[in-house]
Amino acid sequence: MRYKIILFFLILFTGSLIFVSSCKKKNEEENKPEFDRKGMLTNIGNNSIIPNYEKLKTALQELDTAVTAFNASPDLTNLSALQNAFKEAYKAWEINSVFEFGPAEQEMLRANLNTFPAYVVKIESNITSNTYSFDDPDNITTKGFPAMDYLLFGVGADNNAILAKYTTDTDAANRRNYLQAISNYIRGKVETVNNAWSPSGGNYINTFINASGTDVGSSLGQLVNQLNQDFEMMRTPKIGIPLGKQTLGSPLPAKAEAYYSGISAELALTQLKAIENIFLGRSEAGVDGSGLDDYLAYLKAPYNGGQLSDAIKNQFTTAITKLQAVPDPLSSTVQNNPAIVDAAYIELQKLLVLLKTDMPSALGVLITYQDNDGD
Amino acid sequence: MTAIENLRKGYRKNIIHYLEHPVSIAPLVFLRIAFGAVMFFSIIRFILNGWVEELYILPKFYFPYYGFEWVQPLGETGMYSVFGILGVSSLLVMLGLFYRVSITTFFIIFTYVELIDKSNYLNHYYFVSIISFLLILVPAHRSFSIDTIRKPSLKITSIPVWIIGIFKLQMVIVYLYAGIAKLNYDWLMEALPLKIWLPAHADMPVIGSLLDELWVAYFFSWFGAVYDLTIPFFLLNRKTRSIAYIFVIIFHLATALFFQIGMFPYIMIVMTLIFFSEGFHYKNLSCLKAIFKSYQPQDDVLSLYSIGSYKNRILLIILSFYFLLQVLVPFRFLLYPGKFFWTEQGYRFSWRVMLMEKGGTAFFYVKDPETGKQCEVTNCDYLTPNQEKMMSTQPDMILQFAHFLKEEYKRKGIKDPVINVESYVTLNGRGSRLFIDSNTDLSKEEESFLPKSWILPFNENKPSDK
Numbered sequence: 001m002r003y004k005i006i007l008f009f010l011i012l013f014t015g016s017l018i019f020v021s022s023c024k025k026k027n028e029e030e031n032k033p034e035f036d037r038k039g040m041l042t043n044i045g046n047n048s049i050i051p052n053y054e055k056l057k058t059a060l061q062e063l064d065t066a067v068t069a070f071n072a073s074p075d076l077t078n079l080s081a082l083q084n085a086f087k088e089a090y091k092a093w094e095i096n097s098v099f100e101f102g103p104a105e106q107e108m109l110r111a112n113l114n115t116f117p118a119y120v121v122k123i124e125s126n127i128t129s130n131t132y133s134f135d136d137p138d139n140i141t142t143k144g145f146p147a148m149d150y151l152l153f154g155v156g157a158d159n160n161a162i163l164a165k166y167t168t169d170t171d172a173a174n175r176r177n178y179l180q181a182i183s184n185y186i187r188g189k190v191e192t193v194n195n196a197w198s199p200s201g202g203n204y205i206n207t208f209i210n211a212s213g214t215d216v217g218s219s220l221g222q223l224v225n226q227l228n229q230d231f232e233m234m235r236t237p238k239i240g241i242p243l244g245k246q247t248l249g250s251p252l253p254a255k256a257e258a259y260y261s262g263i264s265a266e267l268a269l270t271q272l273k274a275i276e277n278i279f280l281g282r283s284e285a286g287v288d289g290s291g292l293d294d295y296l297a298y299l300k301a302p303y304n305g306g307q308l309s310d311a312i313k314n315q316f317t318t319a320i321t322k323l324q325a326v327p328d329p330l331s332s333t334v335q336n337n338p339a340i341v342d343a344a345y346i347e348l349q350k351l352l353v354l355l356k357t358d359m360p361s362a363l364g365v366l367i368t369y370q371d372n373d374g375d
Numbered sequence: 376m377t378a379i380e381n382l383r384k385g386y387r388k389n390i391i392h393y394l395e396h397p398v399s400i401a402p403l404v405f406l407r408i409a410f411g412a413v414m415f416f417s418i419i420r421f422i423l424n425g426w427v428e429e430l431y432i433l434p435k436f437y438f439p440y441y442g443f444e445w446v447q448p449l450g451e452t453g454m455y456s457v458f459g460i461l462g463v464s465s466l467l468v469m470l471g472l473f474y475r476v477s478i479t480t481f482f483i484i485f486t487y488v489e490l491i492d493k494s495n496y497l498n499h500y501y502f503v504s505i506i507s508f509l510l511i512l513v514p515a516h517r518s519f520s521i522d523t524i525r526k527p528s529l530k531i532t533s534i535p536v537w538i539i540g541i542f543k544l545q546m547v548i549v550y551l552y553a554g555i556a557k558l559n560y561d562w563l564m565e566a567l568p569l570k571i572w573l574p575a576h577a578d579m580p581v582i583g584s585l586l587d588e589l590w591v592a593y594f595f596s597w598f599g600a601v602y603d604l605t606i607p608f609f610l611l612n613r614k615t616r617s618i619a620y621i622f623v624i625i626f627h628l629a630t631a632l633f634f635q636i637g638m639f640p641y642i643m644i645v646m647t648l649i650f651f652s653e654g655f656h657y658k659n660l661s662c663l664k665a666i667f668k669s670y671q672p673q674d675d676v677l678s679l680y681s682i683g684s685y686k687n688r689i690l691l692i693i694l695s696f697y698f699l700l701q702v703l704v705p706f707r708f709l710l711y712p713g714k715f716f717w718t719e720q721g722y723r724f725s726w727r728v729m730l731m732e733k734g735g736t737a738f739f740y741v742k743d744p745e746t747g748k749q750c751e752v753t754n755c756d757y758l759t760p761n762q763e764k765m766m767s768t769q770p771d772m773i774l775q776f777a778h779f780l781k782e783e784y785k786r787k788g789i790k791d792p793v794i795n796v797e798s799y800v801t802l803n804g805r806g807s808r809l810f811i812d813s814n815t816d817l818s819k820e821e822e823s824f825l826p827k828s829w830i831l832p833f834n835e836n837k838p839s840d841k
């Protein structure tokens with residue numbers, strides 16, 4: 001009897017296999033090469049994440065030098081140099097915003113460095129009192145890039161007025177200290193994260209490459225999750241909210257990222273391109289290596305009669321084109337020409353559906369830790 | 376009395392005679408101990424994973440079941456107490472102390488917790504609920520239990536065979552319906568969703584590279600279907616039982632390895648042991664004998680469990696009704712139009728496990744009809760990631776969330792908000808497409824058991840109209 005049941009199963013399986021394979025057309029090619037997930041992670045880790053953190057670190061060093069120079073001799077030349085260094089550093093940050101897992105998650109980099117809009121009243125009271133701790137959760141909106149954006153572009157109507165705040169104002173010395181304190185804070189956080197990734201430091205790169213499964217804690221899972229989260233944090237707070245998407249169409253220009261320096265659209269575009277680069281596996285130097293697009297192409301994930309990887313690539317291109325068309329300052333554009341912003345917003349939404357729905361589904365990546373017995 | 380009536384009476388007598396046929400209580404005792412132990416472990420795991428907080432304290436909004444909207448969570452202290460009671464009662468069930476009270480408590484509290492939020496629905500939670508319900512009806516504490524030490528007169532050695540039978544029948548139903556659910560085109564002919572899920576594990580040691588092969592996905596699909604449809608019969612047959620049980624272990628361990636399905640495989644592995652003979656269970660329980668022996672000098676005296684025929688009749692009615700429901704409920708989906716996996720009308724409580732890969736994104740819009748202006752909702756302001764994921768693909772939950780938004784925006788000052796949803800869903804790797812009619816004002820739609828006309832039909836070949 002025992003043999004009978006084994007025999008039963010065997011016959012059924014072989015039978016069904018023969019049946020199935022004869023039904024299937026023979027176009028499924030044999031011996032396809034396996035996709036090297038570890039290779040993809042190695043590429044993204046070594047050629048994108050680490051060099052981008054290095055680049056951010058350098059940009060922040062330059063920012064810090066500019067702050068020191070300005071504080072030593074506050075004049076218009078140094079102010080303008082500092083403003084430029086700030087814009088460069090902010091852009092460098094947008095590229096790294098998507099890597100909010102591992103060390104960055106531990107330092108809560110995204111929240112600590114870029115919670116906007118800045119809370120101006122509290123910043124000013126911090127400056128006046130000259131006692132504050134950036135580790136205090138109440139100070140989340142008084143530090144990072146948004147606070148510096150205000151301090152360098154928003155404290156006066158023009159650069160002369162801004163300069164006066166650092167030279168002749170009663171709180172001038174305190175304000176210079178505050179500027180330095182923010183610079184130190186940002187630098188400190190980023191250097192901690194950078195060290196944690198570095199092979200000579202915490203060597204998180206090794207952990208990243210070797211967590212090559214598909215569960216929630218895996219590098220692929222984290223990458224896909226963060227890619228989506230970062231994308232949503234770009235689409236809604238940076239474009240949607242200023243455009244009035246959550247306030248019955250009434251624009252909220254002051255809620256834009258980098259409201260004072262007026263480089264909001266440029267920052268959003270930088271971030272979108274950074275997300276695209278992760279998807280493509282494109283390195284910091286611009287070389288297209290193994291990325292999520294290659295993985296999707298390998299899996300032959302379909303979409304609308306074509307390939308999902310192509311659909312996503314094309315939608316990235318469309319969304320980037322539309323976002324490029326949005327002129328800065330975004331705070332004026334959402335009021336003068338909301339249609340052009342809306343056009344970009346619509347394309348971003350289409351891209352979000354592909355990234356959030358189709359991609360994780362095709363990759364078999366899980367989004368939550370909870371038990372799951374089917375969808 | 377005619378001959379036929381006589382025959383009929385004799386026939387009925389025979390069935391009753393068969394159902395009342397005395398068998399050893401050992402398998403039932405085993406079931407009680409195993410169930411209590413596995414539940415105790417599950418509850419502890421649930422608490423340690425931080426899920427009490429994540430699932431029942433932190434969410435701002437819950438998705439109750441239709442007709443159970445009054446079931447609400449109890450706040451932090453309340454929910455931790457609830458899980459504390461669950462832990463203690465499962466332990467008491469295992470020990471057989473104040474059994475009827477503890478198993479009834481467990482059933483009520485566990486079912487209460489499951490009714491709070493349907494985004495946490497799992498087939499095995501439903502399974503736990505109904506097994507604990509069945510356990511209320513049976514004397515599982517009347518041997519090898521602290522109750523029999525407390526009150527030696529409770530001790531019995533035999534029970535009528537139907538008591539073991541109802542648990543076997545329940546297991547057979549679970550397996551058969553899980554098998555029937557797999558008899559669909561995607562599962563059998565396309566090897567979906569396994570074709571998507573298995574390659575994701577291609578980096579596993581030893582078998583990893585196999586999982587990338589297409590034929591393996593087909594093999595697993597067909598194996599799974601044949602396994603579910605045949606295993607109950609091999610388990611019922613004494614001769615094939617032990618080898619079938621090896622398949623049970625292999626099958627469930629394989630699912631545990633590939634999928635994040637929590638305790639389900641282990642619960643099934645343990646519960647399937649009910650099919651084994653009384654001798655097998657008696658032997659296993661004999662290690663406990665030493666503890667109980669001194670208290671139970673009448674161990675060898677055969678005593679049969681019996682309840683009055685009046686109570687018997689009530690039990691018979693309850694169980695007939697119960698099993699009728701068990702048999703019919705999974706087929707209720709036939710009453711609804713459209714592609715079933717797409718609409719999911721009548722999907723739950725039907726032993727459909729790991730059957731499809733579905734994902735979605737839903738954008739909700741609230742419109743003020745007075746001004747015609749609208750705003751977009753940020754779902755994660757109100758929902759946890761898991762709730763958002765579950766809601767995006769299930770129409771009844773989309774409707775519930777829309778109603779929640781209606782109340783929310785009324786409070787924000789919009790008198791009669793219009794709620795629309797633009798939702799895109801992908802099913803088994805076919806490109807995402809519109810799921811719900813985005814022109815429907817969901818604030819005006821009511822939940823009911825009737826088909827939901829605002830679910831767009833799933834068009835196999837038509838690309839999404841984005």
